[in-house]
Amino acid sequence: MTASERIDAARERLGERLAILGHHYQTDAIIRHTDARGDSLELARSLPGAPVEHIVFCGVFFMAESAAVLAQPGQKVHIPDLQASCVMADTAPAGLVAAVLERLNESGRKIVPLAYVNSSVAVKAVVGRHGGSVCTSANAPAMLRWALDQGDGVLFLPDKNLARNTARELGLSASEIEVLDVREGGANIRTEDFAGTRLFCWPGVCSVHHRFKPEHIRRVRAEVPDVRIVVHPESHPDVVQASDAAGSTSFIIKYCREAPAGANICVGTEVNLVHRLAKEFAPGKRIFPLLESECANMAKITEEKLADTLEGLDDAEPVRVPLELAEPSRLALERMLQACA
Numbered sequence: 001m002t003a004s005e006r007i008d009a010a011r012e013r014l015g016e017r018l019a020i021l022g023h024h025y026q027t028d029a030i031i032r033h034t035d036a037r038g039d040s041l042e043l044a045r046s047l048p049g050a051p052v053e054h055i056v057f058c059g060v061f062f063m064a065e066s067a068a069v070l071a072q073p074g075q076k077v078h079i080p081d082l083q084a085s086c087v088m089a090d091t092a093p094a095g096l097v098a099a100v101l102e103r104l105n106e107s108g109r110k111i112v113p114l115a116y117v118n119s120s121v122a123v124k125a126v127v128g129r130h131g132g133s134v135c136t137s138a139n140a141p142a143m144l145r146w147a148l149d150q151g152d153g154v155l156f157l158p159d160k161n162l163a164r165n166t167a168r169e170l171g172l173s174a175s176e177i178e179v180l181d182v183r184e185g186g187a188n189i190r191t192e193d194f195a196g197t198r199l200f201c202w203p204g205v206c207s208v209h210h211r212f213k214p215e216h217i218r219r220v221r222a223e224v225p226d227v228r229i230v231v232h233p234e235s236h237p238d239v240v241q242a243s244d245a246a247g248s249t250s251f252i253i254k255y256c257r258e259a260p261a262g263a264n265i266c267v268g269t270e271v272n273l274v275h276r277l278a279k280e281f282a283p284g285k286r287i288f289p290l291l292e293s294e295c296a297n298m299a300k301i302t303e304e305k306l307a308d309t310l311e312g313l314d315d316a317e318p319v320r321v322p323l324e325l326a327e328p329s330r331l332a333l334e335r336m337l338q339a340c341a
């Protein structure tokens with residue numbers, strides 16, 4: 001049997017006990033087996049209710065963890081490859097985040113942490129315990145405004161590009177923004193240098209979106225004069241500035257959908273999503289990637305691993321989140337839901 005046939009057979013056997021969720025950046029080979037697809041928060045929010053017992057999350061680990069926090073009692077969340085991590089999230093281990101936050105607060109100013117949803121549950125728990133919250137790329141401006149109102153400054157993590165793009169949108173000046181040196185457990189941070197700083201950016205980046213450069217934009221404009229270029233705000237601020245539009249995954253999908261027939265649209269985001277959009281909107285619109293930039297961790301989820309996971313589900317150890325992390329991370333998430341209600 002092929003891996004695809006094994007998946008079909010397992011789905012047949014598990015019936016309504018199973019739901020498979022797939023992130024937009026998964027390959028078509030995976031997406032065709034999913035019950036729902038979306039970005040990380042959409043998927044975590046769309047968790048099915050009873051009688052689904054097993055939720056298999058095709059994405060990276062922090063997403064499965066967030067799903068496990070939001071799952072109902074009795075539901076088990078699984079991921080086909082536990083090694084599918086996120087290089088951006090990995091730049092911000094919880095212990096280091098707590099140490100840096102402590103260092104920033106030594107000045108006596110109240111620095112409020114704001115964690116991008118692309119972070120571990122342990123980080124969201126640190127944020128929850130320190131009065132902070134969580135944001136997505138779609139609500140980052142509203143949440144940054146909220147966080148700035150809660151204290152004297154904000155620690156935004158882990159993506160420095162999303163932080164700077166959002167700050168620019170809110171009108172913060174360059175002198176109010178600082179990218180931190182978090183080496184040596186934060187010992188290099190000299191708080192006395194940051195009297196006028198309102199936004200402290202963690203130095204993480206996304207390996208997919210940080211690859212885009214202004215010269216890629218220039219080359220596309222030279223080759224396709226009437227092109228519209230839309231990029232994800234995890235791209236460098238110079239790339240966002242040079243584009244026609246920037247926004248979250250759902251914004252990019254909407255942008256492609258609403259573009260007029262005959263449009264040439266160049267998309268700067270993960271290439272599996274771009275190729276799927278190209279197929280979905282062909283032949284009326286031409287959609288193509290700014291660069292063939294694939295997430296190596298998302299690509300760790302293969303049909304073979306999905307088949308193995310489904311066949312072993314009843315004996316598998318699900319993703320577990322300790323109670324001491326689940327409660328404060330849920331608090332951070334609830335603050336976001338309230339602020340954006």
Ligand code: SF4
Binds near residue numbers: 025060118206297298
């Ligand atoms: S696309 Fe970027 S943010 Fe998303 S999982 Fe890959 S490295 Fe992390």
